[in-house]
Amino acid sequence: KVGKTWWKETVVYQIYPASFKDSNGDGLGDIPGIISKIPYIASLGVNAVWLSPIYASPQHDMGYDISDYRDIHGPYGTLDDFQRLIDELHKNQIKLLMDLVVNHTSDEHSWFKESRSSKQTPKRNWYFWRDPKYDADGNRQEPNNWRSIFGGSAWHYDEATDQYYLALFLPSQPDLNWSNADMRQATYDDMRFWLDRGVDGFRIDSMNLMSKHPDLPDAKVIRPKEKYQDGSEFFASGPKMHDYIREMRTEVFDHYDAMTVGELGFTKDEQSVSEYVAKDRHELNMVFTGDIVDMDFGPGGKYERDDFHPRKIRHITNMWQCALPKFDGWNSVYLDNHDSGRSLSRYASDKPEHRIASAKMLATYLLTLAGTPFLLAGQEFGMANLGKDYGAESYIDVEAKNAYNAILEQRGGAESSMGDVLREMQLKARDHGRLPVQWDDSPNAGFTTPDAKPWMTINKDHVEWNAANQQDDDDSVLSFYKHLLQLRKDHAGLLVYGSYTPLKERRPGRWSSDQEQSISAAKYDGYEVLVSNGQSEFADGSVRLGAYGTVVLLKQQ
Numbered sequence: 001k002v003g004k005t006w007w008k009e010t011v012v013y014q015i016y017p018a019s020f021k022d023s024n025g026d027g028l029g030d031i032p033g034i035i036s037k038i039p040y041i042a043s044l045g046v047n048a049v050w051l052s053p054i055y056a057s058p059q060h061d062m063g064y065d066i067s068d069y070r071d072i073h074g075p076y077g078t079l080d081d082f083q084r085l086i087d088e089l090h091k092n093q094i095k096l097l098m099d100l101v102v103n104h105t106s107d108e109h110s111w112f113k114e115s116r117s118s119k120q121t122p123k124r125n126w127y128f129w130r131d132p133k134y135d136a137d138g139n140r141q142e143p144n145n146w147r148s149i150f151g152g153s154a155w156h157y158d159e160a161t162d163q164y165y166l167a168l169f170l171p172s173q174p175d176l177n178w179s180n181a182d183m184r185q186a187t188y189d190d191m192r193f194w195l196d197r198g199v200d201g202f203r204i205d206s207m208n209l210m211s212k213h214p215d216l217p218d219a220k221v222i223r224p225k226e227k228y229q230d231g232s233e234f235f236a237s238g239p240k241m242h243d244y245i246r247e248m249r250t251e252v253f254d255h256y257d258a259m260t261v262g263e264l265g266f267t268k269d270e271q272s273v274s275e276y277v278a279k280d281r282h283e284l285n286m287v288f289t290g291d292i293v294d295m296d297f298g299p300g301g302k303y304e305r306d307d308f309h310p311r312k313i314r315h316i317t318n319m320w321q322c323a324l325p326k327f328d329g330w331n332s333v334y335l336d337n338h339d340s341g342r343s344l345s346r347y348a349s350d351k352p353e354h355r356i357a358s359a360k361m362l363a364t365y366l367l368t369l370a371g372t373p374f375l376l377a378g379q380e381f382g383m384a385n386l387g388k389d390y391g392a393e394s395y396i397d398v399e400a401k402n403a404y405n406a407i408l409e410q411r412g413g414a415e416s417s418m419g420d421v422l423r424e425m426q427l428k429a430r431d432h433g434r435l436p437v438q439w440d441d442s443p444n445a446g447f448t449t450p451d452a453k454p455w456m457t458i459n460k461d462h463v464e465w466n467a468a469n470q471q472d473d474d475d476s477v478l479s480f481y482k483h484l485l486q487l488r489k490d491h492a493g494l495l496v497y498g499s500y501t502p503l504k505e506r507r508p509g510r511w512s513s514d515q516e517q518s519i520s521a522a523k524y525d526g527y528e529v530l531v532s533n534g535q536s537e538f539a540d541g542s543v544r545l546g547a548y549g550t551v552v553l554l555k556q557q
């Protein structure tokens with residue numbers, strides 16, 4: 001009943017270019033490095049690569065701050081390298097998705113330079129410029145009280161023209177004003193530039209932030225002690241959002257059969273999400289909602305603790321798996337990306353005694369649900385977060401650093417009071433998702449030459465946990481992934497196009513994943529084991545699951 005298309009049958013492999021493979025010994029991954037690993041990528045059985053940004057950029061946010069949409073960041077390679085990458089991937093029947101970051105540009109983009117140059121330039125209105133406000137004492141204030149996603153005010157004063165510009169992420173990432181039709185057309189041209197070169201689609205960054213409430217009203221004051229407040233009510237899924245997507249589709253995507261996946265922060269309710277992906281709306285193929293990766297954020301933000309419980313994953317999963325088919329919408333399924341810690345360390349266990357079973361359990365989750373799965377390079381052989389010796393001063397990502405410093409300031413500068421925050425960083429910080437890929441057990445893990453200085457810490461556990469030493473081991477995590485990826489193809493009717501019905505919740509009480517569970521029910525008579533991670537037994541119609549156990553049962557025909 002579900003319509004068949006290539007992007008539903010696809011499994012996407014996310015490559016973070018800085019961390020994948022360095023070909024020239026400068027300690028930074030690059031495009032020739034990715035090309036050299038295409039045989040490995042093809043051997044996994046994935047059919048698409050999502051490449052995080054490789055465009056020209058000053059790299060204040062690892063390339064999510066683009067200064068030229070039509071050029072490649074020098075240290076990553078050239079446009080010719082990029083063309084070779086597309087062609088080589090296509091020869092191996094692998095599609096290429098680029099990261100489309102058009103909610104904002106870098107402040108070094110020529111558009112912004114021109115925009116900030118004077119109030120009269122036609123590009124002034126390509127960004128958000130507003131006059132200061134003044135308080136009763138005549139002190140200059142920001143135009144509204146919105147907090148930036150990376151901390152501090154979302155507004156930045158520019159002396160040259162005595163106005164503020166809006167930047168929801170870093171000050172060096174000014175937000176584009178999508179209500180300007182000329183700006184939209186220029187952006188569509190940039191998209192065509194890549195699609196004309198053979199790119200197969202886009203992961204669209206911060207998609208739902210593109211339409212803001214036209215009046216940019218003050219956010220409700222939820223945390224009175226803080227100067228800046230969460231304004232997402234007025235900048236996420238704003239009134240023109242769906243007009244922009246439809247225009248983008250008819251102007252660009254429809255002409256190329258391009259696959260689209262929109263990243264939706266803040267928008268999590270069934271109705272709003274369905275408006276992006278319901279088939280009859282002709283908008284996006286699928287979206288990323290953040291509810292699993294944000295599941296254990298506290299009310300004060302990412303680095304505050306909220307109870308994590310496996311039941312939450314089940315609840316969120318059941319919700320989306322059941323909701324989107326009602327609208328003929330398609331799911332995306334992911335546990336890992338470059339904005340978070342590794343799922344193995346966050347949601348399961350990277351302890352030696354549980355690590356293999358945990359990684360295989362998460363693999364089973366990822367690759368047997370309804371929807372298009374996305375995995376982050378390294379996940380397929382069980383990469384984990386950095387350990388406790390990666391201390392506060394080690395973190396290099398701007399998000400974790402800003403959050404740490406803001407909380408430290410609230411606590412009066414007492415480093416000794418920061419233990420709880422550090423624990424959350426060890427689980428969730430973006431540094432962990434950006435670790436160089438551990439290809440082998442050599443110094444620098446085969447990511448770069450042994451004497452180079454890698455741009456990012458290499459996890460010491462690469463000596464044991466790497467792609468090379470799992471290659472020929474039938475029981476390895478890597479072999480398990482390959483097996484599951486093959487099963488998805490062999491059982492596409494079920495694993496890709498099948499429907500999802502949650503089992504009744506049997507155990508309302510608290511349980512944890514490292515305890516044994518047993519599920520017995522006559523209804524499993526006549527089933528056989530399709531997948532098991534070695535932590536399950538199935539006999540006489542009943543299942544026993546050990547710690548982090550998983551099993552897939554197939555009804556015998």
Ligand code: TEU
Pocket residue numbers: 061064065101149169205206265302338339340399430
């Ligand atoms: O992320 C959007 C976003 O909302 C994230 O900032 C997220 O809230 C945060 O990382 C959670 O820890 C996208 C990109 O994925 C991210 O890497 C960029 O920094 C951001 O946009 C700005 O382009």
